Amino acid sequence: MKITITIIALLSFCALNAQEADSSLTDVEKAFRDSIAALNLESDILAKSQESYNKGIESYNAGQFDAAIGHFSDALSLNPVMLQSYYNRGASYYAKEQYDAAINDFSKVLEMDESHYNALFQRGMCRYSSGSMEEAIGDFMEANMANPGQEGPVYQLGTIYFLLQKYDESITYFSNCIKLNPKKPDYFNDRGSAYRMKKDYVNAAKDYEQALAINDNLAYVKNNLGSVKKLMGDQNAALVSYDYATLSDGDYYIAFNNKGVVLCEQGKYEEGMKSFDRAIAGNKSYAISYNNRGAAKFKMEYYKEAVKDFNQAILLDPNYVNAYVNRGIAREMARDQKGACSDWKKADELGSNAGRKFYINNCND
Amino acid sequence: MIKLERVHILILAFLFSFSQNLHAQNVDFKSSNFKEDKDGLKTALDEIKLGDEFLELGNQAVIDVNDVKDYFIRALFHYEKAQKFNPKNAELNYKIGNALLYTNRKYEAKKYMDVSIQLNPDPDPMFYYYYAQVMQQELEYKKSLEYIDKFIDEAKSKRAEEMKKFTTKFKKECNAAPDIVDKPIRAWVDNLEVVNSTEDEYSPCVTADGEFLILTSKRPNAHAADDIGKFDGDIYSSSFENGAWTAPKNLGAPLSTDADETASGLSYDGQRLLLFSYKESNANVMESKLEGMDWSDPALKFSSNINSEANETYASYEPADIKVFYIYDGKLNGDKDIFFSGIMDKSRNTWGKGQSVGSQVNTKFNEGSVFMHPDGRTMYFSSQGHNSIGGYDIFKAELVQGIWTNPVNLGYPINTPYDDQFFAFTANEKYAYIASNRPGGKGGMDIYQVTFWGPEKQVIYDSEDQLLASQVNPIRSTPLEKEVAIDKKSLTVFKGKVIDYITKKPIQAQLVITDNSTGEIISDVKSNSATGKFLLSLPSGRNYGISVNKEGYLFHSENFNLPELSEYNLVNKDVEMKNIAVGSKIALRNVFYATGKADLTSDSYSELKRLVDLLNVVPRLKIELSGHTDNTGSEGLNQKLSQERAESVKSYLVGQGISADRLTAKGYGSSRPIDSNNSSEGRQNNRRTEYEITAN
Incomplete structure (x- = not known):
């Protein structure tokens, strides 16, 4: 619609100039001239759109995603029906982890081409990344139907079901991946992890070992x-x-x-x-090892040194609940009961049962 | 093993001896050593003699497991005066060490015992008995056992024989202690400095909520000190406010008088207090009640069937309030045991006869204090017996089906080789208060706060795995749609008309337009037959060839550029074609003569110049120039004038470089009209100059 209005406006302007330039033309000739002018204008706008689109790709490849989004948006302002611009802008938003915007663009592509495999897959990735697992499953299933030979959607389905703790489904999809490509160690590793979560440690170990047989x-x-x-x-x-x-x-x-x-x-x-x-x-920046080192120091009765490590773990991850629990324990042994209670209270607020128990049992004097 | 231990002791003795030779020498209390101060010597010897009397009383009380009272304190009072006079006497240092071991200053004993052995490497075998206790206090249990064995080996006196039960007990303590000391319980034991002084503080009692503490202290008070400068015990209180205990406050009369009061048990709600004091060397359990802010005059707790000539001292309530537990020293062998009495008639304050809590708890050594837990089934008490790790230790026993279980040592560091007594527990079981003469306090017996850690809190280790490959190598491959070729189609409106070069008349000709860069024919159209016009669109920015073809006309071809423009563009191109067909007759309508003459007028040159061009372009072209008139006038004149005018044109063309042999001039007069001579317009048309192509 936008492009049509632009063309009409410019056409009127050009037609006027043409009239001034050549008043000897017959009506038929004028109509022909005007149609050519319109074509030229449309062609010019499309070309500018294409130029912006290509610049967008250049920026994307240079990792300049904001610039890429700007160029693709420019292209779309000139040519709102350019599917490729929507797709590539969606990819740029995805790269910036702006999932909602990316999903909108991929959806636009799918309005134009409902079986666009890449748009289905990438929209699924966005939804997966933003935690909308059920919607992501829908996209990956459609992508799989659009292009049944592709491993990507099948693998993502295995991954999502793993994260949803539906390990049987996860194992099924990872097994399908292995059928599609039995030389990829990732598929064995991930299926092994699904077995592990099912406490089927024997099969888990087998899959891990198979993954290592492919790539040690x-x-x-x-x-x-x-x-x-x-x-x-x-x-x-x-x-x-x-x-x-x-x-x-x-x-x-x-x-x-x-x-x-x-x-x-x-x-x-x-x-x-x-x-x-x-x-x-x-x-x-690995908070977990600071926490664990603090715990080891605690066991060796280096309480103040342990507190320092727990401090660092909490500095790196202010919501690290176990570090609060542990720091409380170390502070108690370092004779800082007030500090210990403060830590257990914080751990309780973060949802720790241990923190809650320690706070209730030790901090209500 | 025994041989090795003996060798060890011999080496120690040698070292003491060697050390003595190098650094110290025993100085006897004899006149030859104090020639300048014989009075001082006499006084010192008198003090030693007095001290010896008290030391003997004390040691005998120990052997008899009786109350040592203040015998050792008094012995020290005298010995220390002599020690100031002569600190280098082995025997006096030994005696001081001996006395100190039975006071609340027992941690000072080692200093004197070490000096003694340095001054006299071959001491009385009893020395090793006391030195074994010193080693026990130092937690040197192995050495302690070596010394006690040496004592057993070498001591042959009656006293040594009397002390057998102690040596047996002592060896048991030393053998068992390492297991207890090496596995400390989960608690801190902190000196409650704010309530302690350099004198003795003891018998702490606390309310169940842990916020009110009653203790006994022998710190200096408003009463007169005794003959050796010691003050009587008074009762003090402290409150837990803003997270800390307040400085102790003497409760004053009627609880604290110039008698020697000791508070021993506080009711769980803090409203009643059990205490005792010695009156004429006899102690009975008393009770005082809190009335408002004041404590009532203490009254005998028990009816007369319990109060005896023996001593009823440290007592504890029990939660049902139907029994009182207390320490009693009235048994035949005289040691202190835990007794209890049950109420028989509350209104008359009649109590049942006191009875022992049983041999599971009471030993042949002293039990020193008792505290009943609010659960009514757990007894905390102090004892020199059981598996004490030295001195008094605190134990716990539970009443199961009417029988007390075997007492359990509360463990290190609540218990130490020193005297650890009393146990006042808060209801939440997090804090307890004890008294101990361990080293590191403010002096004498001090109050300590025990803070129980509770069950061990397990620190949490965290592991992490990268279960999914995508965690290690995130899938971020997003294929883009490809670049597009920029397809900018700028069209130019290409218009014009095809006309005869000479006559300017429109011609319908075939126009073929070719893109010179590709050879592609872009357009193949005909111009309009009536107007000669053509109109088409061509992509801008290219070089084109245009060829125009019309039968009988010279082929027209030319090259042109259409510039690149972003917007509308219109290019006008007229094509003039040259007629070269043999027999074609073309009227030169724009050739004019002077009236009635053959002279060309200047406005004829334009058209004639085009004819010159045509003849130059087509060199093989030959033409006949012909003059024509209308039919007015004489035919002869018309003939002549037409001939002259044809000649005039020929002359002009020759003058322009055209070869005369290509030109023929001929006048036809009015013989070849092309229109009617009946109208002026027709006659105008008939008056003309033509050329006819005769060869090409």
Whole structure:
């Protein structure tokens, strides 16, 4: 509609000029001339739209998503029916994690082309990212129907059902992914994790091992295998897997952290602390390892040092409920009962049962 | 093992001896050592003698498990005077150490015992008995056992024989203590500094809500001190306000008098107090009630069947208020035990005969204090017996089906090798108050606050896994729609007309327009037959070739550019075609002559110039120039004039460089009219100059 009004306006202007320029034209000739002028104007507007669109792609590829959104919007102001501009602007919003805006644009694409696979898939990703899982499932199902050979929608369905704790469905979709592409370790890892959540540790371990048979350099898979071994009660095998993970990636702080936890559970607090040190060296913003190191120091009765680590964990994550519980315990032993009660109260407010229990039992004198 | 221990003691003795030789030498209380101060020596010896009397009384009371009263304090009072005169006497240091071990200053004993052994490496075997206690206080249980064994090996005196029950008990304590000390209970034991002084504070009593504390203190008060400078015990209170205990306040009369009062049990609501004081060396349990802000005059708690010549001292209420538990020292062997009495007639204050709580609780050593928990089934008491880790310890026993369970040591650090007594518990079981003569206090017996940590709080470890691959490598691949080629189509309106080059008449010709860059024919149209016009649109910004074709006309071709314009554009292009067909006759309508003459007028040159151009463009073209008139006038003149005019045009053309052999001039007079001579218009048309193409 916009473009039509623009063309009409410009056409009138040009027609007037043309009349002034050539009054000898017959009516038929004038009509012909005017139609050509209209075509020229429309062509010019489309070209400008295309130029903006191409600039948008250039900006997107340079990671300048705001600029990309501006260019695609310019293109759409000149040509509101350009599907590609909606799609690419939607992609730009998605890159900026502005999911609602992205969903609007992908929906516009789908109004124009209801079987647009990429728009269905990307809208599903936006909905997944913004937590609208049921709607995301709908999009991925439609995307799967639009292009049945694609692994993406099937994998996302497996992932969503995993997050919804519907592990049987999740296993089904991850199994379908494996049928589509049996050489991808991710699918085995994720299915293994679904088995793990079902407490089917044997199949979980098998899948993790299969993932590693495809690619033995995946630190996170080795870490997951370690955690399953721990759940199976084999702490030593868990430690081996965590070590194996850190051999693959010397900065894989998660495995160092998990190893530290196992060592502390074995009462090896000194060694546990060293492992937490390595985790923190790998990721100085990793609140969990500060919390765990604080817990190890607490067990070694270094209460004030423990409080320092809990402080850091809370600084990094102000809603880290277990760090509040732990700091309260350490503060109590450091003879700071007021501080301890303050921490347990905060933990209670954040939903911790332990915090609530400690506060009620110790802070109502 | 025994051999090794003996070797160890021999080495110690050697070291003491070696040390003595190097640093210290025993100085006996004899005149040869104090020639300059014989009076001082005499006084010192007198003090030692007095001290010895009290020491002997005290030691005997210990052996008899009787109340040591203030024998050791008095012994020290004298010994310390002699010690000032001569601090380097092994025996006096030993005696002071001995006495200190049975006072609330027992932590000072080691200092004197160490000096004694340095001054005399070969002491009386009793020394090892007391030194074993010193080592026990230092938590050196292994050494303690070594010394007690040495004592057993070497002591052959009657006293040593009398002390057998103590050595047996002592070895039991030392063997059991490490297990207790190495597993401290979950509690802090803090000196309640605000209520303590350098003198003795003891027998804390607390209300169930934990906000009101009553204690007994022997700090200096308004009464007169005794002959050795010690004050009587008075009763004090402290309140828990704003998170801290207030400084203790002497409750004054009638609770605190110049007698030696001791508060022993506070009712759970804080409204009644059990206390005792010695009157003529006899103590009975008394009770005072809080009336408003004042405590009533204490009255005997029990009827006369309980009060005896023996002492009824530390007492505790029990929650049902039908029994009172108390410490009684009136048994045959004289040691203190826990007794209780039940009310028989409340209105007459008649109480049943006191009876022992039983041998599960009472031992052949002293039980020192008792506290009944508000649950009525749990008794906290202090005892030198059971598995004490040294001195008095605090124990707990529970009443199960009418029988007290075996007492349980409350554990370290509530209990220490020193005397730990009393136990006042708050209802929430988080705090308790005890008294102890352990080192680190303000002096003597002090009140300590026990803070129980409760069940161990487990710190929480957090693990993390990256269960989904997409957590590790987030899927952010978003394929974009591709770039588009910019398709800008700028059209130019291309219009014009095709006319005869000479006559300017419209021609219907075929126009073919070709895009020179691609060779593509863009348009193939005919011009209008009536007007010669054509009108079409062409993409701007290109170079075009236009070819115009009309039979009998010279082929027309030219090249032109249409500039790129963003908006409307109109290009006008007229095409003039040159007629070259043999036999074609073209009237030169714009050739004019002077009237009646053959002279060309200047306005004829334009058209004639086009004819020159045509003849130049087509060199093979030959024409006949012909003159024509209307039929007016004589035919002869018309013939002549028409010939002359044809010649005139020929001359002009030759003058313009056209070869004469390509030109023929001929006058036809009025013989070839092309219109009617009957009208002026027809005659005008008939008056003309023509050319006819004769060859090309």
